[in-house]
Amino acid sequence: MKDAIYNITSGEPRKLVQSTFWATLESVARLLPAVIAFYGIFELFESYQQNRPLNTRLFLYLILASVVWFAVQVLISTLAYEKQYTAAYDVSEKGRTKLANHLRKLSLGFLDSRDPGDLTTMMLGDYALLESAISRLVPQALAAVILLVLAFVSLCLIDWRMTLCLYAMLPIVLLVVKGSNILMKKLGGRHIQAKVDSASRLQEYLQGIKEIKAYSLGGQQFARIQQAFDTLRKESIRIEGVLGPVVMVAISLLRMGLPILVFIGSYLLAQRSLVESVFLVFIVVASRIYDPFTTLMINYTEMRYALISGERIMEIRNQPEVAGTEELNEDYTIRFTDVGFSYKEEPVLQKINLEIQPRTLTALVGPSGSGKSTIVKLLARFYDVQTGVIEIGGKDLKTVNPENLYSHLSMVFQDVYLFKDTILNNIRVGNQTASFEEVVAAAKKAHCHEFISALPDGYETLVGEGGSTLSGGEKQRISIARAFIKQSEIILLDEATAALDLENEAGVQQAIKNLVADKTVIVIAHRLKTIMKADQIVVLDKGTIAAKGTHQELYQTCELYHKLVDMQNEATNWKFSKG
């Protein structure tokens, strides 16, 4: 129970105290008309039995009490509504923000293992369920339990036998509910998975819409979405079909307490072991006492969902963040010692031994899939190595604070992501505090000032999500501008010139030259002519280092490198001087 509440409130159980207090007060207030009615009926009964006139003054008081009750009820309901919803939106806003912040600090390995729609569903759908659980379902459920316990204790003081009749079916109802929990866990999990799959297929469909059009995949991809939606429909019907009857049975069973009460009560009356007024009290109470519990049962399925959502959220929240507290010093010597890594079971890198001196340019070359990008990703600590160690300035990367590491690294990757924001702010990603002049200077060095200035809104131009309104080359130059403005000591370039048109290539090559001057640079180069002057070229083959050296050395001694260069010569008709 404690865990359930902790999960539903996504770690903030205290937020439920106020909501539950108000929900209980509201439920108690709803019982008051029954008390007022009881006094009226009781007086009718007594006056009839004692053969005396009705106490009209009492009825006046009861009418007055009804009016006061109405006003108080409205006030309490309004306040309860406000408190409950404020708490719910507060918890979900803080929870979403915390989760988003936490996601940023998780390893990419963990994020890769999740379905793309999963986290979106969690942020939107799961938190929406928690909102309704915190605002309504849980406070009402807790209020129902509190009320049942309070009523039990007070009614026992009047007549314990009648109280037991009223609650006679409760143990059986609790057993039914407990039994349905196992079913709900299984079906609820499958239902949520079906929702996640639908969201993922939809996201995949929208993201790949260009490929779907280009390769006429409409039917095939659409069938995948259709299947996901169909599974969702089946799971939704299954869960309603199974849990609906369980809820109805539980409510009906509990209400069986009323006929038991009438039956036993009549017997006790006949035996003269019960007075009529007490019998009356119980009949009146029985008309309202089951209401909160009925609401609880009707909301039960939704509440179980909220619980599953809470568990899903807490599972991510409990994932360890990429750890490390050490700060890098001024020494930027990079050393890989016996590094081994695999994304899944298959090893992708084995026994990587490499030293990169500060302010040198190291190029990684090798056939596709040989592990070049993985080396760069390990250095950027997107993943932690599984064997061996990577050090910068003698510090094991695993012990370095990731934020500190990123402050010393700039990355220009193949798939540049631009945020749905102005170009100015997209360049400022490299340095949030950069002035407009600094942004322009960086853009000039990255050879993108010209095309930005030609846009109608210049640096204030909004780019689409992912940078969809700019060409590949333009996006890449903006990412180079980001790196310029960051001015970090280590630069990781992944196919930095891949998306550039020939016309701009020379200019951008010059920009990169400026960028990397006096920096420690690791570049993944597919076009080998760009790295001929590298201080060190590392040739990778099937996850191991085949050879290291300068261009001249490798061309003469490394067969694979020789082959790669010759292949490119042929492909690009590039005249290459062998001297």
Ligand SMILES: Nc1ncnc2c1ncn2[C@@H]1O[C@H](COP(=O)(O)OP(=O)(O)OP(=O)(O)O)[C@@H](O)[C@H]1O
């Ligand atoms: N996220 C991932 N999950 C699982 N396997 C991966 C992942 N990323 C890469 N791999 C695999 O790891 C191996 C090395 O990939 P990597 O991207 O490092 O090679 P690369 O030399 O950079 O290739 P390319 O030149 O084609 O970009 C490949 O077999 C690839 O399929």
